[in-house]
Amino acid sequence: MKSAQEDQYLEFVAARAKALYRSAYVLAAGDTHLAEDLVQETLSRVYVHWKRVTGADSPAAYAQTVLVRTSLTLRRRRSTGERPIGNLPDSAAAGPDAALRLTLLDALGQLPPRDRAVLLLRYWEDRSIEETAQMLKLSSSAVRSQGTRALNRVRALLGDSLSDLVPH
Structure with missing residues (x-):
């Protein structure tokens, strides 16, 4: 059976995952796969520290901070300067x-x-x-x-x- 904290975390993820992805997409300069990785890493770090996060003023702000710092750390760790030449979206953009x-x-x-x-x-x-x-x-x-x-x-x-x- 799930604990109340796990339920709170799942509710938080359901409410904030899309907003985190939009921010990650911009941080990843349109790389959808990297954006997904950033969100996954962020949510896993938030989960590990969920007791501390729920005590914070704003769990959403905490997660956003983790996302930005994760992005910067990931960029520093990359050992390759490889960049794709053609940056095609995975799906057609609407609008x-x-x-x-x-x-x-x-x-x-x-x-x-x-x-x-x-x-x-x-x-x-x-x-x-x-x-x-x-x-x-x-x-x-x-x-x-x-x-x-x-x-x-x-x-x-x-x-x-x-x-x-x-x-x-």
């Missing part, structure tokens, strides 16, 4: 902004992992500078400067091509 989404993911994929993490937390997750700094173990000024540099790099990578993809 009128599919080309825009793929272009943005491609640009984000060219950023270093920490810059991508800063942009994800600040603009995708709409976190404050202080929250982002705490999650990434950086100073607030480092988050500001890294965020500014990363945004400038994305703008430089996209150039004028982005305006062609935005519906008028």
Whole structure:
């Protein structure tokens, strides 16, 4: 028979897995397999520390922090610089902004992992500078400067091509 804590964990997973996957997808620069691995690793780490997680103010924020840190750790551990040449989605993207989404993911994929993490937390997750700094173990000024540099790099990578993809 399952314990009450296991039931709580399963409810948490059911409620947060999709949001974690969306964040992982951005951190993995559109690599669906890596995103799935990141979510699985995150959820397993959260499970191991579930007693501590339930005592935290926000289990969702705790899991998000674990996800970002897992992503950065995984990038550091990779011993190969292998990158696929063609980045094709596993399935057709739905909606009128599919080309825009793929272009943005491609640009984000060219950023270093920490810059991508800063942009994800600040603009995708709409976190404050202080929250982002705490999650990434950086100073607030480092988050500001890294965020500014990363945004400038994305703008430089996209150039004028982005305006062609935005519906008028």
